[in-house]
Amino acid sequence: MEINDVAGRLLLETELTPELRQQLAKQAQPAIISQGKFIVCQRCLTRTPKLAASLPNGQYYCPACLLLGRVSSANQLYHLSEKNLFSPLQQSPLVWQGKLSAFQAECSAQLSSASEKTGRYLLWAVTGAGKTEMLFPTLEKAFLAGKRVCLASPRVDVCNELYPRLCAAFTGIEPTLLHGHTKQVYHYSQLTICTTHQLLRFQHAFDLLIIDEVDAFPFRGNQMLGQAATRAVKPAGCLVYLTATPTPELLALVKRGQLSVSYLPLRFHQHLLPVPVVWLLPNWQRDLAASKLPLRITRVLQKWGKSQQPFLVFVPSLRLLLPVLEVLQQLLPPAVRGESVYSADAQRIEKVQALRDHRLNYLVTTTILERGVTFPALNVLVLGADHQTFSTAALVQIAGRVGRSAEHPTGDVLFICSDHVKNVRAALQQIQGLNRKGEKLLHG
Amino acid sequence: MAKCLMCGTELVSRLSLAWLLSLQPLILPVLCPQCQRQFSPLAQQTTCPGCGRVQPTTKLCQDCQRWQKMGETELLANQALYGYNTAMKDYVQRYKFTGDYQWRLIFQREFTAAVQQFVVQEWLVVPIPVDEQTFEVRGFNQVLGLLDRVSTANLLQFKQQSGRIKQSTKTRKDRMETMQPFVYCGQQKLSGQKILLIDDIYTTGRTLYHAKHVLAKQGASQVRSLTLAR
Ligand SMILES: [Zn+2]
Numbered sequence: 001m002e003i004n005d006v007a008g009r010l011l012l013e014t015e016l017t018p019e020l021r022q023q024l025a026k027q028a029q030p031a032i033i034s035q036g037k038f039i040v041c042q043r044c045l046t047r048t049p050k051l052a053a054s055l056p057n058g059q060y061y062c063p064a065c066l067l068l069g070r071v072s073s074a075n076q077l078y079h080l081s082e083k084n085l086f087s088p089l090q091q092s093p094l095v096w097q098g099k100l101s102a103f104q105a106e107c108s109a110q111l112s113s114a115s116e117k118t119g120r121y122l123l124w125a126v127t128g129a130g131k132t133e134m135l136f137p138t139l140e141k142a143f144l145a146g147k148r149v150c151l152a153s154p155r156v157d158v159c160n161e162l163y164p165r166l167c168a169a170f171t172g173i174e175p176t177l178l179h180g181h182t183k184q185v186y187h188y189s190q191l192t193i194c195t196t197h198q199l200l201r202f203q204h205a206f207d208l209l210i211i212d213e214v215d216a217f218p219f220r221g222n223q224m225l226g227q228a229a230t231r232a233v234k235p236a237g238c239l240v241y242l243t244a245t246p247t248p249e250l251l252a253l254v255k256r257g258q259l260s261v262s263y264l265p266l267r268f269h270q271h272l273l274p275v276p277v278v279w280l281l282p283n284w285q286r287d288l289a290a291s292k293l294p295l296r297i298t299r300v301l302q303k304w305g306k307s308q309q310p311f312l313v314f315v316p317s318l319r320l321l322l323p324v325l326e327v328l329q330q331l332l333p334p335a336v337r338g339e340s341v342y343s344a345d346a347q348r349i350e351k352v353q354a355l356r357d358h359r360l361n362y363l364v365t366t367t368i369l370e371r372g373v374t375f376p377a378l379n380v381l382v383l384g385a386d387h388q389t390f391s392t393a394a395l396v397q398i399a400g401r402v403g404r405s406a407e408h409p410t411g412d413v414l415f416i417c418s419d420h421v422k423n424v425r426a427a428l429q430q431i432q433g434l435n436r437k438g439e440k441l442l443h444g
Numbered sequence: 445m446a447k448c449l450m451c452g453t454e455l456v457s458r459l460s461l462a463w464l465l466s467l468q469p470l471i472l473p474v475l476c477p478q479c480q481r482q483f484s485p486l487a488q489q490t491t492c493p494g495c496g497r498v499q500p501t502t503k504l505c506q507d508c509q510r511w512q513k514m515g516e517t518e519l520l521a522n523q524a525l526y527g528y529n530t531a532m533k534d535y536v537q538r539y540k541f542t543g544d545y546q547w548r549l550i551f552q553r554e555f556t557a558a559v560q561q562f563v564v565q566e567w568l569v570v571p572i573p574v575d576e577q578t579f580e581v582r583g584f585n586q587v588l589g590l591l592d593r594v595s596t597a598n599l600l601q602f603k604q605q606s607g608r609i610k611q612s613t614k615t616r617k618d619r620m621e622t623m624q625p626f627v628y629c630g631q632q633k634l635s636g637q638k639i640l641l642i643d644d645i646y647t648t649g650r651t652l653y654h655a656k657h658v659l660a661k662q663g664a665s666q667v668r669s670l671t672l673a674r
């Protein structure tokens with residue numbers, strides 16, 4: 001560990017080597033401060049009532065950021081200001097050979113100039129717009145200017161997917177990848193790729209912080225992580241939110257003029273988003289209880305099964321996974337193979353890979369696969385789309401799994417409902433609204 | 445609205461009319477049913493009479509037979525509330541090792557109630573101590589955290605030893621060979637007192653038997669144990 005590893009960071013003494021601890025002793029700040037009946041954790045800025053934070057040995061601890069290692073009043077936090085001590089680049093580090101579409105390039109240029117300014121910015125690009133590639137020119141410019149950049153996401157799998165793509169697109173940058181499950185050791189780099197939780201270990205570090213999938217769990221609505229993101233950026237830096245499904249809170253900021261926004265309503269292959277077909281079948285759950293599904297659904301599933309193309313069946317709750325899987329196994333020929341998958345499933349990654357490799361034909365899943373996964377030529381069925389577990393954003397994301405590849409830009413999205421509800425209607429409106437914007441881009 | 449201590453989902457309290465009329469105290473759940481289900485309670489299960497582990501018969505398990513061969517004529521007759529499954533392992537990791545003291549509340553009511561059963565029959569409750577250094581870092585004794593207003597007697601203390609290795613970092617064989625770590629620190633002899641030792645987990649039983657020996661030497665008439673998990 002070197003002294004630069006502390007630049008822009010906020011670390012506990014246990015996260016430093018003894019030598020650095022000694023060297024930086026003057027920088028140490030108490031990790032917990034007391035405010036009347038509350039304590040305030042200086043790492044995550046969460047206020048906790050003393051009653052809930054006190055320990056029998058007379059200390060206090062912060063329950064809020066415990067998963068990054070416990071902070072207690074016996075601890076100190078260490079910070080060194082970020083000085084951007086990177087060796088200047090002689091030439092562009094961007095080695096990516098691809099080309100942006102005219103619409104992508106336009107949006108990318110907007111982002112580039114926005115990222116030069118202090119403040120916050122929203123890039124609203126539809127599912128499958130090719131967001132990552134659109135970032136490349138912005139990142140290139142930032143690296144050449146000697147800036148420190150972070151790409152963060154609430155989701156570990158997004159980080160894991162971004163890391164190799166950025167390593168391949170840029171040479172000589174050697175990004176650092178940080179999350180709870182990586183064995184990589186932190187190193188001081190111009191590009192950090194990390195989960196939003198890791199931002200709790202940074203302070204005024206980045207000239208540019210881009211948060212991908214900003215509406216995803218656990219970042220969405222999480223005050224602690226929101227504050228951490230703001231603090232991780234330098235006071236004069238820029239914070240960019242990236243999403244296909246902005247939260248109502250973000251949209252409200254846009255409406256009030258407090259957040260500038262760029263839209264990219266077209267996918268990279270310039271086809272419109274698949275519009276979900278909604279079927280009102282109030283009896284699907286009763287049928288399921290009798291180990292069957294309504295005939296109309298059965299016919300569609302059999303057609304999908306025959307086509308050899310992968311499909312996903314979303315269910316609103318964990319306990320429906322097995323009953324639905326069993327019914328599907330009954331009504332499809334044995335050669336059409338499926339599995340169920342959920343968030344705590346130890347074999348989740350293997351099963352998703354099996355679907356990609358065509359060793360499986362379908363997965364019955366909870367909302368866990370609503371985003372972050374792409375399969376070419378996919379079809380999707382949502383059972384109980386009117387159920388409250390499917391938020392508007394979740395439904396837009398689910399529909400967005402379909403038609404992702406240029407070879408198969410279309411596909412079926414079928415929502416089964418017992419009732420007409422706001423979520424489903426709002427999802428349809430949002431998709432149709434984006435398609436109208438896309439239409440306008442295409443045909444003027 | 446209260447939230448599940450483990451997963452944060454909101455807890456729906458079922459305040460039925462029957463309850464309102466019953467004048468029973470309101471017992472608020474701390475876990476949601478999904479999280480609760482992950483644990484495996486041993487109350488209705490067949491267990492080893494020596495150590496409290498789940499098994500098909502009520503005969504002494506091999507480990508307990510080995511204790512007998514090693515000269516333990518009276519076994520601890522350990523009572524454990526839960527099996528040591530993945531959920532319990534994760535719980536112990538978070539509560540004890542990460543040090544999330546709030547999580548004591550997850551089993552506090554149940555553990556306290558089980559201990560009270562002994563207290564009313566005049567058993568003296570003796571917790572297994574944690575050493576000073578661990579107490580300073582962790583901030584609490586994990587066993588005492590599981591008790592709510594139960595008086596205990598701190599009769600055991602770690603011998604002053606430098607470089608003691610933590611129990612959890614030793615292999616089974618190492619653990620078995622550990623020398624007596626405790627000394628008696630009570631004020632007087634225990635003439636005829638029944639003692640209930642309490643600890644978070646019964647793993648090999650080594651620690652608890654060491655504790656038992658110290659207390660038996662001081663005149664305890666009977667020493668049993670109760671643990672959260674086995
Ligand atoms: Zn904290």
Ligand SMILES: [Zn+2]
Nearest residue numbers: 448451476479
């Ligand atoms: Zn829960």
Ligand SMILES: [Zn+2]
Nearest residue numbers: 492495505508
């Ligand atoms: Zn036994």
